[in-house]
Amino acid sequence: MRHDPDDALEWLETDGLGGFAMGTASGVRTRRYHALLVAATEPPIGRRVLVEDLEVVALTMAGRFPLTSRRYPAPEGELLHPGGLPRAFQPEPWPRWEIALPDGTVLVHELVVRHGSPVVALRWLRVAGHGPLALEVRPFLGGRGFHALPEAPEPRFPIHVEANELGWELPGDTPDVHLRPFAPAWRWADDPIVHRRALLTDERARGLDHLQDLASPGVLTLDAGDGEEVGLTLAADRRETPETLPAFFPLSESERERRLQLAPRATGGATARLYRAADAYLVRRGAGRTVIAGYPWFGDWGRDTFIALRGLALATGRLDVAAEVVRTWAGHVEGGMLPNRFPDDGEDQGEAEYNSVDAALWYAVVAGETLDALAGAGARDPELEGAVAR
Numbered sequence: 001m002r003h004d005p006d007d008a009l010e011w012l013e014t015d016g017l018g019g020f021a022m023g024t025a026s027g028v029r030t031r032r033y034h035a036l037l038v039a040a041t042e043p044p045i046g047r048r049v050l051v052e053d054l055e056v057v058a059l060t061m062a063g064r065f066p067l068t069s070r071r072y073p074a075p076e077g078e079l080l081h082p083g084g085l086p087r088a089f090q091p092e093p094w095p096r097w098e099i100a101l102p103d104g105t106v107l108v109h110e111l112v113v114r115h116g117s118p119v120v121a122l123r124w125l126r127v128a129g130h131g132p133l134a135l136e137v138r139p140f141l142g143g144r145g146f147h148a149l150p151e152a153p154e155p156r157f158p159i160h161v162e163a164n165e166l167g168w169e170l171p172g173d174t175p176d177v178h179l180r181p182f183a184p185a186w187r188w189a190d191d192p193i194v195h196r197r198a199l200l201t202d203e204r205a206r207g208l209d210h211l212q213d214l215a216s217p218g219v220l221t222l223d224a225g226d227g228e229e230v231g232l233t234l235a236a237d238r239r240e241t242p243e244t245l246p247a248f249f250p251l252s253e254s255e256r257e258r259r260l261q262l263a264p265r266a267t268g269g270a271t272a273r274l275y276r277a278a279d280a281y282l283v284r285r286g287a288g289r290t291v292i293a294g295y296p297w298f299g300d301w302g303r304d305t306f307i308a309l310r311g312l313a314l315a316t317g318r319l320d321v322a323a324e325v326v327r328t329w330a331g332h333v334e335g336g337m338l339p340n341r342f343p344d345d346g347e348d349q350g351e352a353e354y355n356s357v358d359a360a361l362w363y364a365v366v367a368g369e370t371l372d373a374l375a376g377a378g379a380r381d382p383e384l385e386g387a388v389a390r
Contacts, residue, residue, distance in 0.1 A: 007201065010034075011095040012295055013113040013120075014280040018044025019236075021113050021120050022296055025089035027097065028069055028080070029053060031202040032149055032212070033296035035142065036111075039118035039175055039236040044283040044292060045299045045344040049142035050170065050177045051234055052214055056124075059134040062103035067135075071199040073211070078199060092273070093256060098127075105129030112252045118175075123182070123231030123248035126224070133224040137232065140195070140214040141177060143170035146296070147344075149203075155192035155215040165245070168217060175237035180245040183222035183230040190218045262316075278312045282321055288328030289321060293341075302329060302338040306362035314366075314373055322370045323384045329363060330387035338363045 006026035014020045018040030022033055029035075029052075037051035056067040069084035088098040097109045106128035113120050124135055141157055144150050157168040166179040166188055195214045203210035222230035233245040263275035281292045285300060291312060293304040305325065313322035332339050332352055340356035367388045374381055 006089060009089070011091050012280070013094060013111065014283075014292075014295070015040075015113050015118055016115045016283055017118065018047060018283050018292060018299065019118045020295060021111065023095070025091075027067075027084065027087065028071060029198070029200060030071075031200050033146060034200075035146075036122075037118065037120050037177070037234045037236065038146055038296075040283075041173075041175060044285055044290060045342055047146045047344060048174045049144050049146050050118075050175065050236055051120075052140040052142045054122075055138040055140065055216070057136040058101060058105070058107065058124075059132075059136065060101065060103055060105055060129070061131045062101075062105075065101045065103075067099055067107070067109070070195070070214075071201060072197060073199055078201075093259060094252070101129070103129065105133070110248065110252070112248065112255050114246075114251055115255065115258055118236035119233060119245065119251070120235075121231065121233045121246060121248040121251045123229055124222075126228045130226070132226060133230075135222045135224075135230055137220045137222060138191075138216045138218070139177075139179065139220070140216045141168055141170060143172055143174045149209050149212050151213070155194050155217065157192075157215075157217045159190070159217060161188060166220070178235045178237075178245065179220070180233045180235075181220060181222055181230075182232060182247045184225050184227055185223040187221050187223075188218060189221070192217050264317075275316055278316055281308065281312055282318075282325075285328055288331075289324040290328055291325060299342055299344045301341045302332075303340055303356045303359040303362060305329065306338075306359065306366045309366050310369065314369060319370065319373050319377060319379070322366070323374065323381045326363070326367045326370050327384050327387050330367075330384075333360070333363075336360060 007024050007028055007030050009025040012020060012022045019038050021036050024030055035049045035052050038047055038049050040047050058065045058067055066082040069080050069082060072079045072081055085099050090096050094112045099107045108125045108127050111122045126133055154171060160167045164180060168177045170177060193216055197211045198214055200210045200212060224230045231248045235245055259276050262279050263272045283290060283292050290300040291305040291308055293301040309322055309325055329338060337354045338359040339352035339354055340359055341353050
């Protein structure tokens with residue numbers, strides 16, 4: 001079977017904590033890291049997949065139209081089910097799809113992640129067509145470590161329903177998932193199912209386990225009536241209350257402004273995108289900052305942090321961020337060595353590994369360059385000076 005070339009085009013939205021949402025332009029999941037809500041339980045590590053995927057069907061006067069698909073093994077090779085629809089994709093300023101329905105209805109689907117908390121907002125906006133419109137949205141919930149593909153999950157997640165929120169308690173040491181619908185009317189129906197043996201083609205190509213069972217507790221119906229827009233917001237655990245879970249538009253506007261502040265006002269095009277891409281790798285560690293070595297696999301590695309920090313923060317003029325990263329890692333210097341990595345899962349999660357020859361040398365180089373850059377800007381950071389001196 002010929003694969004959609006858009007399977008190979010991926011998008012990534014990060015939350016500044018080590019968590020992320022990730023997928024393909026085609027909308028078909030091809031590896032275990034493709035998920036809508038991955039939260040770092042001990043930022044930037046301890047990452048857990050909370051929401052794997054959404055199955056979405058549009059209901060218009062002309063009938064039911066599936067908007068999403070997955071691949072499954074089949075006797076003839078592979079099956080794309082339920083088939084999906086042609087779509088146009090653009091990655092900027094965040095993932096955006098335009099989907100044309102056979103009856104002339106055109107929907108724009110967008111997704112944005114809030115910086116600083118594990119929150120993802122989605123919306124479906126009708127830009128052509130008229131008449132009653134509703135979406136059936138079936139969430140597939142996780143509860144797994146982001147590297148794992150466990151056995152078939154339990155489809156009956158404990159659920160609570162409030163006036164404007166749904167919530168599920170996931171298995172294991174995993175945060176709860178909360179969902180806030182945004183629609184003129186909505187309703188939830190319990191309908192637990194497990195979809196067996198979804199095929200992850202990128203995992204198969206790498207010779208890894210590549211079949212996944214996906215569990216869903218039920219179906220959410222978002223009824224737009226004759227309106228144009230419906231949406232939902234996903235979040236991890238009780239740090240977020242229903243009142244603080246924003247709809248897509250206010251969250252996207254605040255995120256748009258934040259991203260504009262990352263690059264000089266005169267910067268545009270590819271250069272501005274590089275500034276925004278650099279920001280995705282600067283994340284929290286405790287009360288400080290660090291650098292993710294690479295999405296989707298890695299946490300923060302000492303050697304990688306100080307090789308990359310010159311480009312991510314010093315070259316982009318974010319001297320305060322560079323100083324914060326240096327201060328954060330200064331607290332982990334031991335016996336003249338800097339940790340190479342903090343494991344992201346397993347029994348030794350979070351314990352520093354001192355197994356790099358030159359991580360401390362890179363640290364010394366960048367610490368000196370950060371102090372020089374601050375001095376060149378007419379600034380001082382006594383806390384950083386003290387940390388480096390120690």
